Amino acid sequence: MKDFIIVGAGLAGINFAETCRFNTKSFTVISDASHNSTLVAAGIYNPVILKRFSLPADTAKHMEYITPFYQSIENRIGLQFMHDVPVYRKFASAEEQNNWFEACDKTALAPFLDTEIKHIKYPALPSPYGFGRVYSTGYMDTGAFINAYCAELLSDGLFIEDTFDYSALQVVEDSVHYKDISAKHIVFAEGFGIHENPYFNYLPLDGTKGELLLIKAPDLQLDVIVNASIFILPMGNDYYKVGATYEWEDKTQEPTEAGKQELTEKLDELITCDYEIIEHFAGVRPTVKDRKPLIGTHPKHSRLHLLNGLGTRGVMLGPPMALELLESIEKGKEIPRAVNLNRFKV
Numbered sequence: 001m002k003d004f005i006i007v008g009a010g011l012a013g014i015n016f017a018e019t020c021r022f023n024t025k026s027f028t029v030i031s032d033a034s035h036n037s038t039l040v041a042a043g044i045y046n047p048v049i050l051k052r053f054s055l056p057a058d059t060a061k062h063m064e065y066i067t068p069f070y071q072s073i074e075n076r077i078g079l080q081f082m083h084d085v086p087v088y089r090k091f092a093s094a095e096e097q098n099n100w101f102e103a104c105d106k107t108a109l110a111p112f113l114d115t116e117i118k119h120i121k122y123p124a125l126p127s128p129y130g131f132g133r134v135y136s137t138g139y140m141d142t143g144a145f146i147n148a149y150c151a152e153l154l155s156d157g158l159f160i161e162d163t164f165d166y167s168a169l170q171v172v173e174d175s176v177h178y179k180d181i182s183a184k185h186i187v188f189a190e191g192f193g194i195h196e197n198p199y200f201n202y203l204p205l206d207g208t209k210g211e212l213l214l215i216k217a218p219d220l221q222l223d224v225i226v227n228a229s230i231f232i233l234p235m236g237n238d239y240y241k242v243g244a245t246y247e248w249e250d251k252t253q254e255p256t257e258a259g260k261q262e263l264t265e266k267l268d269e270l271i272t273c274d275y276e277i278i279e280h281f282a283g284v285r286p287t288v289k290d291r292k293p294l295i296g297t298h299p300k301h302s303r304l305h306l307l308n309g310l311g312t313r314g315v316m317l318g319p320p321m322a323l324e325l326l327e328s329i330e331k332g333k334e335i336p337r338a339v340n341l342n343r344f345k346v
């Protein structure tokens with residue numbers, strides 16, 4: 001009998017699998033490709049929410065945890081998918097500079113914000129008011145990470161590429177049974193696919209669609225992630241990711257003309273050089289109204305668990321939320337109410 005069946009191979013499911021591996025728990029991952037939030041994500045990690053100059057709870061602790069966590073995977077699979085790149089906030093006015101200085105004075109934010117205004121000249125991105133640098137930032141190449149991780153699982157016989165059939169799940173008191181697999185527990189990590197899950201679809205995971213572009217712009221010459229009305233993320237070889245949109249009504253994964261137009265209009269306001277659109281992506285972020293993850297155990301079925309609601313911050317929240325969940329299942333450690341799915345009633 002396995003310790004865990006894990007449904008979903010995005011950032012939630014894969015980080016849970018890695019946490020199991022590290023804690024010598026056995027598992028099988030079952031996933032299809034019906035949802036793609038992880039695969040289309042820009043993968044940026046940035047401790048500070050620049051729009052509101054806020055630091056979500058436990059951010060400093062989470063940052064300390066994810067660095068060695070992802071590094072150990074990189075070392076094992078022999079692939080660098082984490083890239084340290086500074087985030088530069090572009091100031092649009094003197095008022096924005098002042099807001100930055102005020103934020104620098106806040107004790108919690110101080111370790112992450114550079115007090116000096118950077119007046120770097122990027123020829124194709126004029127910024128008369130300069131930039132503010134955020135520390136401890138970068139991006140994960142999410143596609144490279146997930147593909148390499150799943151290839152390893154496949155070769156170890158730990159991955160089944162299939163749609164999970166909820167009607168084939170048998171839940172008994174001390175175990176779960178799915179087709180020919182028996183396990184002590186099952187962890188659902190289907191992202192926005194939660195809506196098909198009859199056990200957990202009562203939870204208010206609204207989802208926020210996001211679109212982004214991959215462009216080629218040889219004259220842009222950026223070596224930092226620029227954060228303005230949109231972000232511009234340098235991927236190397238003159239390629240950049242540009243995003244992202246936030247759309248609350250449309251829950252499809254199809255890129256739209258409106259999304260493309262919004263991004264190109266904002267990009268045209270920021271940069272002065274030519275660019276070519278290479279690809280256009282869309283996905284639905286698994287967001288909850290209160291902007292907090294959803295983790296924990298089903299109120300009626302003690303063998304069924306959930307790891308979801310990573311929202312806009314899957315790279316930073318995936319590993320610590322996976323650990324919270326595993327420790328709650330294995331050691332009875334209480335999950336903080338702010339992220340516990342039991343804050344919502346059936």
Ligand SMILES: Cc1cc2nc3c(=O)[nH]c(=O)nc-3n(C[C@H](O)[C@H](O)[C@H](O)COP(=O)(O)OP(=O)(O)OC[C@H]3O[C@@H](n4cnc5c(N)ncnc54)[C@H](O)[C@@H]3O)c2cc1C
Pocket residue numbers: 007008009010011012013030031032033034035036037038039040041042043044045162163164165189190191192193194196209210211212243244282283284285286307308309310311312313314315316
């Ligand atoms: C445009 C965009 C940009 C983003 N940028 C960033 C960013 O810069 N930084 C950041 O940290 N986060 C970013 N995010 C958010 C990030 O992508 C999510 O927080 C995270 O990827 C969610 O991971 P997940 O595993 O919960 O969901 P998913 O990635 O959707 O994974 C769920 C998996 O479960 C599978 N699945 C679902 N139902 C079933 C079923 N019934 N049977 C089998 N398999 C199933 C799906 O096919 C999928 O493989 C962005 C998201 C979008 C859309």
